Amino acid sequence: MVRTGDVLVVGGGVIGCAIAYELAKAGLFVTLVERGTPGCEASSAGAGMLAPQSENAALGPMLTLGLASKALYPDLALELRERTGLDVEYETRGDLHCFLDEGDEAVGRAAFAWQREAGFKAELLGRADALALEPDLSPEVRGCLFLPEDHWVNNPRLVTALAHAAALEGVTFARGEVGTILRSKDRVTGVSVGGETLRAALVILAAGAWSGQLAATAGLRLPVGPARGQIVCLEGIPRRHHHLLHVRGHYVVPRVNGEILLGASMEWVGFTKQVTAKVARDILDDVLRLVPSLGQLPIKATWAGFRPWAPDERPIIGPWPALEGLVLATGHFRNGILLAPVTARLVRELLVDGKPSLDLTPFLPDRFVTEER
Ligand SMILES: Cc1cc2nc3c(=O)[nH]c(=O)nc-3n(C[C@H](O)[C@H](O)[C@H](O)COP(=O)(O)OP(=O)(O)OC[C@H]3O[C@@H](n4cnc5c(N)ncnc54)[C@H](O)[C@@H]3O)c2cc1C
Structure with a gap:
């Protein structure tokens, strides 16, 4: 046995690091x-987009959750800078959903209509106003929805800053691959890492796309996998x-250091980590039509x-029913x-305060509980 503690977080992505820091x-x-x-x-x-309005096509629990999280960013960015010296480059100039033809415009107008009706900030801009905001846009652009x-x-900086801040708060980082989530009847007791046992009263599974595989080691059927x-x-x-x-499902994200991220595909191909010629071409076709001058830049x-x-494409946040810990x-x-x-914040409220400040029902693991060993 290596050590014991209150909480063991499995996975050091943005979710695991944010939770470790908060707890x-x-x-x-x-x-x-x-x-x-x-x-x-x-x-x-x-x-790195923080874009609940772009990501949701209607009011609902996902939009509520996204807006609540976005509202935490200004303070978090400041706090991380004060504590770690790292600037996470929180950028607030908004998102242009550009129209190249009538079809794009119809989609943009529909989004504009419901967003305005719901009370959100949204503007429809013509070509001249769009070009005034982003002069490198193609003259082919007819206008845009501005959010x-x-x-x-x-x-990447955000995760580094969260991990750094967590370490300063006393979080212990253990490097190793969790093989099994250990349980004794109806309780989780810890995890195994490379033949050793890490015991904890509480295990938080935050292993991203690998969470389904890890849950299976405790006999749980959790349908989470890679996209x-x-x-x-x-x-x-x-x-x-x-x-x-944004243009036709693809996007451009400018970073402070000049990097420009063009994305992204959505593919269900298992854990095959490849960049394929076709996807790269599809992304570049749309983006270079929108901003032709990007074609001169090196990849x-x-x-x-x-x-x-x-x-159901919703996060899973909360205790696994009928299995303590x-x-x-x-x-x-x-x-x-x-x-x-x-x-x-929700995990902290659940564990420390006993009551989450948002309705967690749509996100509870209960919706996937079908059978256990
Ligand atoms: C191309 C692309 C674009 C995206 N764009 C955006 C965006 O603009 N905005 C946005 O909000 N989201 C975006 N996302 C989604 C976002 O990146 C993910 O939802 C988020 O990073 C998930 O965080 P996570 O911590 O759950 O998972 P991960 O970051 O994958 O972290 C899981 C961690 O668990 C570790 N792990 C797994 N198994 C084990 C094990 N057995 N033992 C020990 N460690 C283990 C892994 O090494 C990993 O570090 C995008 C994702 C992709 C791929």
Whole structure:
């Protein structure tokens, strides 16, 4: 046995690191087990958009959760900078959903209508106004839906800052691959890592797309698996582009250092980490039509990552019923960067305060409980 503690977090992505930090601030003794470096999987592969308005087609629990999480970002960014010195590049200039033809425009107008009716900030801009915001847009652009309250961060930095802040709060980082979640009848007792046992009163499963596999080691059927996303990263000029851009399901995310992320695919191909020629071409076709000058930039990198996907595409947050000592925080799919702060807060409220401040019903693991061993 290596050591005992209050809480053991499995997985050091943005979700695990945010939870570890939050629980340590609340005074719990936390150990986080990660097989690589913090953020080495989806949390660095993602694009960092904090875009609940872009991501939702209607009012509902996902939008409520996303807005609640986005609201936590300004303070979190400041707090992380004060505590760690790291700037997570929280950017707030909004998102242009650009129209290249009538079909795009119809989709944009429909989104504009419900968002305005729901009381959100949204504007329909003509070509001249769109070009005034982003001069490199193609003259082919007919206009755009401008969502000024969708934001973004540098997500690899965010995970590093969360991990750093968690360590400063006293979280122990253990490097190793969790083989099994250990249980004794109706209680989880810890995990096995490379032949050793880590015991804990509470295990938080935050292993991203691998959470389903790990749950199976405790005899649980948790339908969480990988949804691959591919990104092409260009080497651009800092501050040349100022907004998130969307066009026909693809996007452009400018980072402070000049990197420009172009994404992304959505593929169910298991854990095959590849960038494929077809997906790269599809992304580049749409994006270069929108911003032709990007075609002159060097490709700096390409990568693929695995979004943690559950069949109803909602995160899974809360205790596994009828099994004491296991809490899930996974399945964040396309929105784990956005949802990390609220997930951490909800887990802390569940464990420390006893009552979450948002209705967790749509996100509880109960919806997937079919059978146990
Ligand atoms: C291309 C792409 C674009 C995206 N864009 C956005 C976006 O713009 N905005 C947004 O909000 N979200 C975005 N996402 C989604 C977001 O990245 C994920 O939802 C989020 O990163 C999930 O975080 P996580 O901590 O659950 O998973 P991960 O980051 O995958 O972390 C899980 C960790 O668990 C570790 N682990 C797994 N198994 C074990 C084990 N047995 N033992 C020890 N450690 C283990 C892994 O090494 C990993 O570090 C995007 C994702 C992709 C792929």
